[in-house]
Amino acid sequence: GAGVSQSPSNKVTEKGKDVELRCDPISGHTALYWYRQSLGQGLEFLIYFQGNSAPDKSGLPSDRFSAERTGGSVSTLTIQRTQQEDSAVYLCASSLALAGGRYQETQYFGPGTRLLVL
Amino acid sequence: AQKITQTQPGMFVQEKEAVTLDCTYDTSDPSYGLFWYKQPSSGEMIFLIYQGSYDQQNATEGRYSLNFQKARKSANLVISASQLGDSAMYFCAMREGRSNYQLIWGAGTKLIIKP
Numbered sequence: 328g329a330g331v332s333q334s335p336s337n338k339v340t341e342k343g344k345d346v347e348l349r350c351d352p353i354s355g356h357t358a359l360y361w362y363r364q365s366l367g368q369g370l371e372f373l374i375y376f377q378g379n380s381a382p383d384k385s386g387l388p389s390d391r392f393s394a395e396r397t398g399g400s401v402s403t404l405t406i407q408r409t410q411q412e413d414s415a416v417y418l419c420a421s422s423l424a425l426a427g428g429r430y431q432e433t434q435y436f437g438p439g440t441r442l443l444v445l
Numbered sequence: 446a447q448k449i450t451q452t453q454p455g456m457f458v459q460e461k462e463a464v465t466l467d468c469t470y471d472t473s474d475p476s477y478g479l480f481w482y483k484q485p486s487s488g489e490m491i492f493l494i495y496q497g498s499y500d501q502q503n504a505t506e507g508r509y510s511l512n513f514q515k516a517r518k519s520a521n522l523v524i525s526a527s528q529l530g531d532s533a534m535y536f537c538a539m540r541e542g543r544s545n546y547q548l549i550w551g552a553g554t555k556l557i558i559k560p
Contacts, residue, residue: 358546360547368552369536369550369551369553370490370548370550371550372548372549375547377546383547386547418490420490426476426540426546428478428497429495432478432495432540433495434480436482436489436491436492438489439488
């Protein structure tokens with residue numbers, strides 16, 4: 328079946344502009360995750376959703392970052408008033424559930440959105 | 446303290462040899478899951494193998510196996526018969542507990558397979 332998709336694949340924006348990044352998870356996956364990866368670094372967790380609910384938003388770097396998920400499916404990560412330090416690859420992943428073993432909790436990743444803030 | 450430690454920033458291995466990538470973790474929670482992912486230069490993050498803290502046997506997935514030593518809090522990835530296509534970054538990650546569902550990631554190991 329179809330994997331996780333993300334759009335746009337690349338985004339160049341000017342400092343101060345708002346951007347929206349979209350994630351379409353694997354059908355039937357209830358859990359959805361957003362990560363950020365700076366060049367040559369590991370992944371930084373941002374937020375996860377169980378259904379449409381995000382129980383813990385403490386991973387978001389600042390109040391300029393927000394995320395929502397509607398219909399238990401598509402999620403949007405919004406960055407307001409972008410700064411140059413926001414430049415990174417934003418990765419989305421989904422899993423069948425939050426925990427429960429190999430088949431439930433393995434996260435499958437999308438190809439990412441490469442964001443460049445000039 | 447680092448939750449996930451990958452001590453090898455980079456490794457060179459001859460094609461067809463086996464390779465072990467180190468990962469140690471730190472948690473006091475009895476319930477956790479350990480993952481290995483591969484990230485080629487194309488950037489996609491590919492799931493390789495999973496080990497649950499209550500799993501009795503070491504996980505295996507094709508050429509990948511996980512050397513899980515619970516008492517030592519070690520979860521090393523073993524790749525048998527390495528191939529040129531195995532050249533990539535490899536990340537170890539942990540899902541800790543049942544109330545915190547983020548994955549905690551190591552810094553990664555860059556593996557280069559030499560022909």
